[in-house]
Amino acid sequence: MVDRNLNTNDKLIIAGRSFQSRLLIGTGKYNNFEETRAAINASESEIVTVAIRRINLGQSPNEPSLLEFLPSNEFTYLPNTAGCFSADEAIRTLRLARELLDGHNLVKLEVLGDPETLFPNVVETINAAKILVKDGFDVMVYTSDDPIIAKQLEDIGCCAIMPLASLIGSGMGILNPWNLEIIIDKANVPVIVDAGVGTASDASIAMELGCDGVLMNTAIALAKNPILMASAMKKAIESGREAFLAGRMDKKHYSASPSSPAKGLIK
Amino acid sequence: MKVYINGSIKEFKAKKISPEELIIQLNLNGKRFAIERNGEIISKNSFDEIYINDGDKIEIIGAVGGG
Numbered sequence: 482m483v484d485r486n487l488n489t490n491d492k493l494i495i496a497g498r499s500f501q502s503r504l505l506i507g508t509g510k511y512n513n514f515e516e517t518r519a520a521i522n523a524s525e526s527e528i529v530t531v532a533i534r535r536i537n538l539g540q541s542p543n544e545p546s547l548l549e550f551l552p553s554n555e556f557t558y559l560p561n562t563a564g565c566f567s568a569d570e571a572i573r574t575l576r577l578a579r580e581l582l583d584g585h586n587l588v589k590l591e592v593l594g595d596p597e598t599l600f601p602n603v604v605e606t607i608n609a610a611k612i613l614v615k616d617g618f619d620v621m622v623y624t625s626d627d628p629i630i631a632k633q634l635e636d637i638g639c640c641a642i643m644p645l646a647s648l649i650g651s652g653m654g655i656l657n658p659w660n661l662e663i664i665i666d667k668a669n670v671p672v673i674v675d676a677g678v679g680t681a682s683d684a685s686i687a688m689e690l691g692c693d694g695v696l697m698n699t700a701i702a703l704a705k706n707p708i709l710m711a712s713a714m715k716k717a718i719e720s721g722r723e724a725f726l727a728g729r730m731d732k733k734h735y736s737a738s739p740s741s742p743a744k745g746l747i748k
Numbered sequence: 749m750k751v752y753i754n755g756s757i758k759e760f761k762a763k764k765i766s767p768e769e770l771i772i773q774l775n776l777n778g779k780r781f782a783i784e785r786n787g788e789i790i791s792k793n794s795f796d797e798i799y800i801n802d803g804d805k806i807e808i809i810g811a812v813g814g815g
Contacts, residue, residue, distance in 0.1 A: 507815025517813060532814025535754040535807065542775045548811050563814050573787075577809050580782035580789050649815075698815025 491722065493694055495671055496587060496619035496640035498557065502527045503688070504718045505559065505673065507698025511707065514550040520701055521551065524711035530559040530589055530696070533578045558582055559621065561589040566602065568592060568609035575613060588613070589643070589675075589696075591623035599649040599676075603630045607637065614638035623675050626660040628667060635670050642668055643675035643696060646687060650699045652679030655686045665691045681710075681717035688721025689729070749802035764799040776808065783808050 493500040506526040511517040521529060529551055551558075560578035562571035575588045592609055594602030601624050613620050614637055621641040622634050631642045644664055647653035654677060655661065665672050671693035678684050678697045687695050695718060704710035749764070750757050753774070760773075767790050771777050783790045784807040790798050800806060 508813040509815045511813060530815055531811040533809050534812045534814075536776065536779070536781055536810040538754060538756075538774055538776075538808070542778075546780065546810065547813055548780055558811070560811065561814055573784075576789060577782045577784060577807075578811075580791060581780060581809060581811060696815075702815075 491726070493671065495621065498587065500527045500557070501525075502715075502718075503694035503722060504684075504714055505530065505675075505694055505696035506701065506711075507696070508532075508547060508551070509698050510702035514545060514547060516707060517547070518550045520707045520711040521556075522711075523708045524701065524715050526556075526715075528557045528559050530561050530698070532563050533560055533574050533581070553582075557587065558585060559587060559589045560585075562591050562609075564593070565591070566593050566596075566605075568605045568612070571605075571609045572612055572616075575618060576616075579618070586617055587619045587621070587640075589621045589623060590639075601625055601645070603627070607633060610634055610637045610639055621673070626657050626664065628660060628663040631664045631672075632667055635668060639670065641671040641673055641693075643673045645676040646674045646683065647677030649676040651677055652700060652703075653677055654679050654683040655690075658686065658690055661687070661690050661692065678714075681713040684714050684717040685721035685724070688718055689724050691725050694718070751800055751802070752805045754806070754808060764801050766799060767795045770800055770806070774808070779810070781808050781810050 493503050502525050504524055504526045505528040506521055506524050507530045508517050562574045565571040565574055571590055571592050579586060590609055592602050592605040594600050603625055606624060610620055610622055620639045621643055622639045623643045624630055624634060626644040631644060634642055647656045673694040673696055674687040674692050675696040678695060678700045684695050701707050701710045701714060749760050767783060785800060786805050
């Protein structure tokens, strides 16, 4: 019998952790924590990225924090290294994150190479990944869409490869599906498109290619209605995943095939 | 003594201060944070083994929104 019940049987497994949702969400650029929370609720995401920054020492003791809006019993945190331009900075940031989150070791490594384009510095990324994996971290790694680098990061021991679809915050969508397909074909760990998604169809395309998930922030946070876009993204991820599992028909460029019977035409 | 906390100088009357005392003085007790002294993380279970001294560089970090 055809399995129609994907929701319960099709899980995303990252470093032994099991997730129902294949949509991973960033928590930046929202107007306030209430909106952040409402968008995440609408997305039904389970993994949320957070950035690590100096605490604002001037704040009032009662001021709520992001983590209070996103309690650890409801979400899996994915602390990131956004803003780090060297392996050393990224490693320092994630060790602090592990201390902050009581030993939580699932992290997102990103080492940037250029403040204007935010392209990853893959050399520093590889250097950082080696040390972090040895240090016991489960490393989900942001990288370029270079299949060779992706494979090297997997061989180092990263638990998920996260190639960009286009530049961070650009909303330009999936610019090189061919490279993503090669990365997916070669990978033995989850491949999660990270960065560049602009609207729901972009997320669907990523999933139809066979990605295991999509990580996004700006596409939702900077939509005119972030909560509605979060809901759209949830559906796009699910429909793209189902289409991938269903297996699309072959493309026929030159020979059309009618959907209705050729016999019995009224003449 | 003078201590650098998150890049700003802060003065204390005492000659040394425990991490716990520092956190109370900064109104951070009950908050989630991690603390680093001169580039080394002070783990929460070594709070009573370490003192912060004159000239130390302290970083206190938390989680914020980010993608």
